[in-house]
Amino acid sequence: MFHVKLPRQDAIARQADEHLVTHQVKLPRVVERPLRQVAKRVAMALAVLVGTAFIVYADSGGYNDNSDGRVDLLDAFYYATVTLSTTGYGDITPVSDAARFTNIFVITPLRVLFLIILVGTTLEVLTERTREEFRLNRWRSNLRDHTVVIGFGTKGRSAIQTVCATGLKREQVVVVDPSEKAIDSATASGYTGIVGDATRSDVLLRAEAQKARQIIIATQRDDTAVLVTLTARQLNRAAKIVAAVREEENAPLLRQSGADVVITSASAAGRLLGLSVLSPSAGMVLEDLIQQGSGLDIVERPVIKAEVGHGPREVEDLVVSVVRGHRVLGYDDPSVGTLKLTDRLITIVRATPGTRVMPDTRPLPQD
Template sequence: MKLPGQDVIARQADEHLVTHRVTLPRKMVEHPIRQVGKRLLMALLVLVVTAFVVYADRGGYDDNADGSLDLLDCFYYATVTLSTTGYGDITPVSDAARLTNILVITPLRVLFLIILVGTTLEALTERTREEWRLNRWRSTLRDHTVVVGYGTKGRSAIKTVCATGLRKEQVVVVDPSNKAIDAATADGFAGVVGDATRSEVLKRAEVFRAKQVIIATQRDDTAVLVALTARQLNRNAKIVAAVREEENAPLLKQSGADAVITSASAAGRLLGLSVLSPAAGMVMEDLIQQGTGLDIVERPAIKAEVGKTPRELDDLVVSVVRGHRVLGYDDPDVGTVQLTDRLITIVRATPVTQVTPDVRPLPRP
């Protein structure tokens, strides 16, 4: 395997010694300046309404300066009243004015204070609210999918598994790039910023409770280290990894990966097939795009199929999974279908809502 020297690995680890954090997807919010502007306009509106309410009943107020209120005095009274300053130089003296203060001015004062301190309260409670969301997210996260790397391969892998019915809430993306995690959260996925070769980063992704781990890193040596770390934290998860060089695939399997896809070789074979037969290339491309045209799926054999050969089944069977062996449809060892077999078939793509829960896509390049 072509691995860089230990000094390069150590330097790479040092570069990723940054504070890792968990980011949950959230709804788009307005710009803070626009939010402050809206609240300021609301506060001014409350102030104007209060001033005109006082002006409408100005005869019921007493001004220590000249005994009467004009429009400026009403705005002054509204200002000192809503801000709870209350100098006492202008006071309601009639029963109607005092009743108006009780039923109208006081609620407006409370509303004015809520608007003014709303931004401050929101800033103070944001951290608490985020911690509550994280704790709730951790407590409900079970049997999820951890995707390491949010590049082209990672995005395509997520798109494929989500096409089979996996909810976005069940996907956690791990990537050392803040921009990649921001893109993941914008797409509706939870994200963890950090180096996935470090166990504490994968622990934040709750990998020890994950059902499957998809490793789509840019480097083969990084994929090996991630597979080792993930397998150490979770002995039962299904780990699928992608590598660039075919000679690195055996090492990844020894590191704990259940399936390894050689992306460069697979792309090259597809290119060669397209040159020899463009139509065959189109069919293969259709097969690796889940949810459109034809799909290749793995499903359990049903009772009605037991005792028949793969050629006698209604679905187009290409392979039979028996135990830990994958047998071709024409393999003499297949014989007839058994109840414990799993069949790899080519079927017409169906909407997500109609996908059988036990049908799952095969690992794709």
């Protein structure tokens, strides 16, 4: 079972970074329709009404009816109705000490319970469900070219932070994870969350993956990543899919499944460890480049008019590569020549609060 969770306004302000609970016992929960919940509460209220009427009828001798002086079963139901609804016409009154004692310690608590069941809870259910349905429908109708992130672990969190550094709004990020704790953490950070198995197409449809511009797959298992990639590519042929795998031998399988870019997390971490052993300083620099927003950042940006006609080494920023069409050329590649207005530069810059990675808005090549 899966459901959509939209971010609460007060949670967006907090944007708390909560730790995930990896071990959790979950019991199945049936989500009832609002009308069924209202009907159940009406039945509970009727049960309280009937119980009150029989309590009054059991001690009918302790009550006085102004019309004929006696209280029958119909009068007992009438008294229970006007008493529980706080109408209180006063035509039937308790006269004996036992009847008054019962009204104080039994009828009055039942009156409070009756009002809570019939009025407070019913209105709350109706307004809450109606408001939630309205928010979901409005969210689905307005969602376009968003980013879907599968998995809200360490990799998923870091990926979202990097993508949001480009200026992407939090409302344009949808997180899918089978853990409700993870989704609670995502919604607390301002993202829309969906609890469910992303290998199922109906879960990805709930995330509007068919309308997404980019899909980030950061699952814990490589086989899950393959299944998610296959499902996502089947739903959306145009989306840019970036997937992470633990083992390098699984990377070709991810590409065959439809991933545009595959990141091998275990190999990347291993290479960083090896580089840090050989040269701790080089390892520190590389780690600094990976961390967004501090020290040095590696960014992709378009070529400005003042740079057109110049070589990569003549640019003020430190150019690492030039993206021309669908090719990534090194800064010293002879085929680069001079820069063109349609080129994009991958540069290393000093991280500042205003530094942003410019997203690539060009359409992906069609197979």
